[in-house]
Amino acid sequence: MRVTLKVRRYNPEAPHPRPYWQEYSLEVEQSATVLDALLRIREEVDESLALRCSCRSAICGSCAMRINGQATLACKTRLAAVAGQDGVLTVEPMGNLPVVKDLVVDMAPHWQKVRAVEAWLQPTGPEPEGEYLVPNEAMLHLAEVMNCIMCGACVSDCTVLEVDPTFLGPAALAKAYRFVADPRDGATKERLGKYTAPGGVWDCTRCFACVEVCPKGVAPMERIMALRERAIAAGYTDTYGARHTLAFAELVEHSGRLDELRLPLKTFGYTNVPQLVGLLPVAVRALARRKAPSPFHKPIPGVAAFRRTVRRARQASPTAGKQATGGSR
Amino acid sequence: MKFAFFPGCVSRGGCPELYPSAVAVARKVGLELEELTGASCTGAGVLQESNPFLGDCLNARTFAMAERLGLPILTICSTCQGVMSQAHVRLRDEAYRERVNGVLAEEGLSYRGQAQAKHLLWVLVEDIGLERVKAMVVRPLRGLRVAPFYGCYLVRPSKVLGYDERPERLRALERLIEALGAEPVDFPGKTRCCGFPILTINEGNAVAMVAQHTLDAKERGADAMVTPCPLCHLNLDGYQVKAMGRVKERIDLPILHLPQLVGLALGIDPKTLRLGRHLISAAPVLERLGPVAVKGV
Numbered sequence: 039m040r041v042t043l044k045v046r047r048y049n050p051e052a053p054h055p056r057p058y059w060q061e062y063s064l065e066v067e068q069s070a071t072v073l074d075a076l077l078r079i080r081e082e083v084d085e086s087l088a089l090r091c092s093c094r095s096a097i098c099g100s101c102a103m104r105i106n107g108q109a110t111l112a113c114k115t116r117l118a119a120v121a122g123q124d125g126v127l128t129v130e131p132m133g134n135l136p137v138v139k140d141l142v143v144d145m146a147p148h149w150q151k152v153r154a155v156e157a158w159l160q161p162t163g164p165e166p167e168g169e170y171l172v173p174n175e176a177m178l179h180l181a182e183v184m185n186c187i188m189c190g191a192c193v194s195d196c197t198v199l200e201v202d203p204t205f206l207g208p209a210a211l212a213k214a215y216r217f218v219a220d221p222r223d224g225a226t227k228e229r230l231g232k233y234t235a236p237g238g239v240w241d242c243t244r245c246f247a248c249v250e251v252c253p254k255g256v257a258p259m260e261r262i263m264a265l266r267e268r269a270i271a272a273g274y275t276d277t278y279g280a281r282h283t284l285a286f287a288e289l290v291e292h293s294g295r296l297d298e299l300r301l302p303l304k305t306f307g308y309t310n311v312p313q314l315v316g317l318l319p320v321a322v323r324a325l326a327r328r329k330a331p332s333p334f335h336k337p338i339p340g341v342a343a344f345r346r347t348v349r350r351a352r353q354a355s356p357t358a359g360k361q362a363t364g365g366s367r
Numbered sequence: 368m369k370f371a372f373f374p375g376c377v378s379r380g381g382c383p384e385l386y387p388s389a390v391a392v393a394r395k396v397g398l399e400l401e402e403l404t405g406a407s408c409t410g411a412g413v414l415q416e417s418n419p420f421l422g423d424c425l426n427a428r429t430f431a432m433a434e435r436l437g438l439p440i441l442t443i444c445s446t447c448q449g450v451m452s453q454a455h456v457r458l459r460d461e462a463y464r465e466r467v468n469g470v471l472a473e474e475g476l477s478y479r480g481q482a483q484a485k486h487l488l489w490v491l492v493e494d495i496g497l498e499r500v501k502a503m504v505v506r507p508l509r510g511l512r513v514a515p516f517y518g519c520y521l522v523r524p525s526k527v528l529g530y531d532e533r534p535e536r537l538r539a540l541e542r543l544i545e546a547l548g549a550e551p552v553d554f555p556g557k558t559r560c561c562g563f564p565i566l567t568i569n570e571g572n573a574v575a576m577v578a579q580h581t582l583d584a585k586e587r588g589a590d591a592m593v594t595p596c597p598l599c600h601l602n603l604d605g606y607q608v609k610a611m612g613r614v615k616e617r618i619d620l621p622i623l624h625l626p627q628l629v630g631l632a633l634g635i636d637p638k639t640l641r642l643g644r645h646l647i648s649a650a651p652v653l654e655r656l657g658p659v660a661v662k663g664v
Contacts, residue, residue: 107555197519197560201575240568243576244412245560246523266416278568283416290414290425294407296376305567316570320605320646324381329605329644331380340405343474344428351424351470 099189132194162224192248208258240279294338384641430482445596449520507548514584518596
């Protein structure tokens with residue numbers, strides 16, 4: 039099989055450093071991976087090509103890069119699956135992290151955020167003589183999130199980090215969940231307080247990019263959603279994020295449909311003058327174009343029965359009025 | 368072809384131009400719609416943040432209503448479609464479905480796990496077919512360069528949205544744009560986030576996303592952007608003026624709802640398509656299409 043790798047290259051030591059594309063065409067086995075091809079290029083064609091790799095088995099997390107615009111592990115990606123009909127594929131360094139050279143990025147911002155969420159166990163109470171023991175079942179729900187190999191693919195494709203490098207990001211927050219949901223950890227309340235601060239869980243757009251690219255099924259966004267749910271259950275409700283979801287639920291539960299006019303008012307608070315004034319320019323423009331919901335919000339037909347269903351769902355909900363007891367969502 | 372129509376909240380709320388244009392297009396292409404008037408909001412992924420089980424109950428309730436009619440569901444919102452698809456996958460689990468059905472019994476409803484929800488974009492491309500759509504075009508959108516903007520929930524998670532079975536969904540919007548006679552403009556933001564979900568939480572970031580995508584599309588020569596998601600429309604159209612202030616550049620990129628673009632090509636009057644309702648004027652699009660299109664606005 040003949041493939042052409044269009045590789046995004048960058049040499050900081052060039053007289054005028056700037057990224058450029060370079061094409062490499064080679065004959066490969068049907069079963070070859072993108073990493074196999076890159077290593078052959080480095081060994082046989084162009085020894086100046088820089089890339090990171092180690093285990094070649096999707097365990098070490100070193101070879102994350104963007105293939106056809108999407109972050110993934112080069113060692114886990116077969117060429118046959120990504121080369122177009124013309125045999126061409128693009129290979130770029132990960133996004134949202136500074137490029138050191140060619141396909142090598144600086145992972146420092148990623149590690150710094152993992153440290154910022156205090157990704158280590160903080161047990162309370164007297165230290166046991168041996169290990170901290172927990173029943174097997176109490177840890178099973180963490181199996182997926184503990185699969186994280188810190189490759190950074192989710193960080194690379196996070197849509198929030200593209201516009202705001204201060205966001206804690208999917209990898210660090212998934213790790214944060216791993217400790218919040220660990221029955222041995224004793225700092226849950228403090229952690230949730232920290233994670234709900236600006237730049238934390240409520241800044242995620244729920245775009246699923248991290249879920250899509252994670253090569254290990256960690257589903258970071260789902261962990262962020264679980265952190266939101268736990269933070270609300272733990273009483274951290276005075277953030278715009280928590281107020282937004284609670285107001286949204288209340289409005290939908292009341293009339294079956296979202297009352298879009300009341301949602302921002304309830305989120306910001308009816309007396310929050312600066313925020314409400316901030317809404318005015320867009321509101322005025324929308325009203326002038328009649329691009330606005332009717333001020334007379336109508337409930338769905340049969341809303342009384344609908345409300346009974348909602349009440350029953352709330353009673354039957356596993357998280358009804360109390361903190362979730364783990365479990366993958 | 369008959370569908371149980373699920374218009375969603377925003378097509379009758381913040382984007383009141385979407386509902387009439389979608390209904391007009393459905394009629395024009397021969398879709399028969401039976402509206403699920405008693406169905407509730409999907410939860411939009413927001414309600415699910417505080418109570419995922421309740422979210423699944425609301426969607427199972429809608430699925431049960433459609434099952435009772437024996438019809439597939441038609442959505443006109445990427446977010447509604449995505450949230451329904453996610454609920455649909457979870458509700459495949461029989462034990463879980465039975466728990467949810469215990470709640471639905473309150474209204475005498477029960478979901479058997481057979482519902483199907485499909486966005487209008489997919490119906491046009493897969494069920495009606497682009498050849499037939501092409502044949503229905505009476506006013507080809509020649510010369511119009513259109514940037515597609517899918518909306519996250521119509522592209523991710525790809526497994527949940529059936530991309531493994533139907534990989535052609537990857538370019539559905541571009542292919543539809545071509546079938547209407549217009550030229551698709553490729554840009555990296557087409558499957559990224561518009562920022563709407565964090566508008567009340569971090570407006571700066573939400574507006575930065577609008578600026579990035581609209582500017583990017585504009586710089587690549589787009590005359591307009593089209594989206595199958597009304598929530599994206601609320602941000603990309605509604606907050607574009609703020610985005611221009613942020614980047615100190617004139618963007619003025621008209622954002623069209625999917626049925627508005629289709630409707631124009633099918634000869635539906637721009638007034639019926641409510642093209643005058645946007646915050647960023649759609650007039651340049653009509654001007655580019657010539658006098659026939661401008662008449663009626």
